[in-house]
Amino acid sequence: MSKFCVFCGKPPVDKNREHIIPQWLIKYTGRGKMPMVKVLKDGELKPRISYMNFTMPACEACNEKFSALEGAVKPILLNILADKPVTAREISLLLDWFDKVRLGLRLSMVYLQNGLRQEAPHTFISQRTGLTDRMLIIEKIKPLPDVRLAFPDTDTAYFKSAAQSFQFIIDNYVFTNASAHFLVSPKLGFPHATTIQTVDAPNVMIDHWNRGKERARGPVFGNIYPAQDKIIVYQPIFKPFTDIPLYNNDYVKSHCIDYSNGLGGIFYQRGQTNEVKYLQPDETTVLKPRETTRDIKTILRGAYEVQAQMLARAPRYNTSDALFNEYNNKLMGLHAAEIRDAIAAHR
Ligand SMILES: [Zn+2]
Numbered sequence: 001m002s003k004f005c006v007f008c009g010k011p012p013v014d015k016n017r018e019h020i021i022p023q024w025l026i027k028y029t030g031r032g033k034m035p036m037v038k039v040l041k042d043g044e045l046k047p048r049i050s051y052m053n054f055t056m057p058a059c060e061a062c063n064e065k066f067s068a069l070e071g072a073v074k075p076i077l078l079n080i081l082a083d084k085p086v087t088a089r090e091i092s093l094l095l096d097w098f099d100k101v102r103l104g105l106r107l108s109m110v111y112l113q114n115g116l117r118q119e120a121p122h123t124f125i126s127q128r129t130g131l132t133d134r135m136l137i138i139e140k141i142k143p144l145p146d147v148r149l150a151f152p153d154t155d156t157a158y159f160k161s162a163a164q165s166f167q168f169i170i171d172n173y174v175f176t177n178a179s180a181h182f183l184v185s186p187k188l189g190f191p192h193a194t195t196i197q198t199v200d201a202p203n204v205m206i207d208h209w210n211r212g213k214e215r216a217r218g219p220v221f222g223n224i225y226p227a228q229d230k231i232i233v234y235q236p237i238f239k240p241f242t243d244i245p246l247y248n249n250d251y252v253k254s255h256c257i258d259y260s261n262g263l264g265g266i267f268y269q270r271g272q273t274n275e276v277k278y279l280q281p282d283e284t285t286v287l288k289p290r291e292t293t294r295d296i297k298t299i300l301r302g303a304y305e306v307q308a309q310m311l312a313r314a315p316r317y318n319t320s321d322a323l324f325n326e327y328n329n330k331l332m333g334l335h336a337a338e339i340r341d342a343i344a345a346h347r
Contacts (some may be wrong), residue, residue, distance in 0.1 A: 004106050007062035009124035012288040014060035020104040021149070022070055026051045026076075029148040029171060049112070051149065056108050062126065066100065080138075081171055085284035088266035092257050095136060095235055098168070098177040099129040105154050106163035113160070130263070131240065133183035135221060136233045137306070139178040140289045141299060144172070153303035156342065158335035159238075164310040167303035169318040172291075174299055176306055178221075180313065184234040186256075187220040188211045188267055188276070191238070191246035195315045209244065214251035216267055220302035222309060228272045236264035257281045300345035308339045 004022075005012040019026075031051045033053055076090045077097075086094075103125045119256040150169040153159060159166060165178035185192040194207040220234055233337075236255075239262035255265045255278060264280045271290070279285055292299075 003057045005059045005062050005124070006056040006104055006323070007058055007066060007125045010059070012057045012059045012062075015057055015333070016060050016063055017055035018058035018063055018066075018104070019055050020108050021051055021054060022074075022176050024074055025170065028078075028151065031149045041241075044344060051231055054108070056104065056111065066125070069097055069100065077170070080287050081173060083286055083288040085286050087284050088092070088210070088279040088281045089257060089278070090286075091136075091233055092235060092263065092264045095177075095233070096130050096133050098136060098175070099134065099179060100125050101130075101168065102166050102177055102179070103128050103164060104164050104266075106160060109154055109160050125127075130237060132179050133185055133236050133264075134177070134179040134234075137302075138231045138233070138287055138289050139174040139176075139229060139299065139302075140291045141174055141294075141296065142291065147296065152300050153307060153342070154305060156304075156310055156335070156338055158307055158339060161331075161335070162310075163308045164314070165303075167306075176303055178306055178310055180310060183313070184220050184233055185212070185236040185238075185264075185269075186210070187218065188216045188234060188236050188264070189251060190236040190255075191241075191244065191252070192263065193241075196318050209246055211246055212249075212251065214249070216276040216278065218269050218276045220267075220269065220276060229290045229294070230271075231287050231289045232269045233287070234267045234269075234276070238262040238264065286297065294320045297346050301343055302337050304342040304346065308336065308343065311336055311339065 003012060003015070004010065006018050032058040072093050073096075076086055076094050079086050079090075080094075095236070103123070107123070107125075111343045147169055148171055151166055152169070153165075153167050158164075164180050167175065168175045168177065178245060181195055182192040193209045196205045196207050238244070241247065242260065242262045252264075253259050255267075257263045257265050260299050265281065266280060268285065268287075269276050311332065314332065316332070317325040319325055
């Protein structure tokens with residue numbers, strides 16, 4: 001098994017270790033010695049690795065580059081956990097961080113539980129952070145002393161293959177994060193395309209482009225996940241598509257944090273209303289959801305429901321290789337069955 005840097009995917013230069021869950025967060029939630037991460041041993045998944053020892057190889061330079069993001073996000077996350085205001089720019093950084101954690105978790109789950117396969121370069125953190133539309137569902141639960149730090153739905157085969165969504169419980173906050181091409185652009189009024197899955201997933205081929213509606217309107221992600229007691233944050237991202245002329249209009253330009261780099265602005269939805277609000281880059285808001293009365297089982301089920309929704313939205317394989325298409329579309333059917341079972345187990 002060859003070593004790779006979790007950020008760039010190359011053999012690590014001046015190797016050091018990257019904590020997939022940052023050390024400050026482990027200390028903050030008092031989870032240091034808890035053996036929570038399951039590892040394949042003697043054909044069974046067993047909790048073996050403590051959070052503090054949950055690390056992956058990384059280059060020194062890559063690690064340093066991303067430690068700037070860690071440093072910037074720590075006070076933002078602490079502000080959210082303390083019900084203090086944050087700006088749209090800060091929320092955007094927080095979403096970069098969720099990309100990083102989600103992709104890092106995927107790589108470590110594959111590495112620890114399945115052994116390292118041949119990984120395509122685009123699956124590493126550097127290439128995938130801040131690349132596609134994203135969403136963050138924020139819920140507040142009654143404090144659960146035993147569950148102050150957890151990522152319950154990262155064991156599914158679909159998460160290990162695509163990592164399009166995951167749930168991250170920090171203290172009494174539940175964050176459900178999802179990211180994919182054009183996940184939220186259509187309902188936020190941005191241009192969007194229908195896509196075809198290529199051999200090189202998740203790099204997609206564009207089928208055809210649609211003009212944006214130039215207004216934001218919910219529900220943005222469907223009704224499967226009711227909005228009551230939640231705050232949902234959305235961000236359209238068109239970094240790979242900045243040369244597409246459809247983006248060149250006043251609506252898009254006035255709803256971006258960084259138009260020339262394809263970084264859309266922050267939109268959010270609060271409570272049961274379908275009203276979607278836009279947060280100007282330097283405007284602040286308090287992302288404080290009402291404490292939910294739902295139990296933990298229902299919260300966890302929500303994570304799998306988002307995974308099911310992401311899978312249902314994923315484009316089917318349609319390459320020139322019919323056998324390849326058949327194999328991969330069957331695999332997606334198996335993923336769907338596994339997620340359905342997980343949802344049923346949490347009823
Ligand atoms: Zn590296």
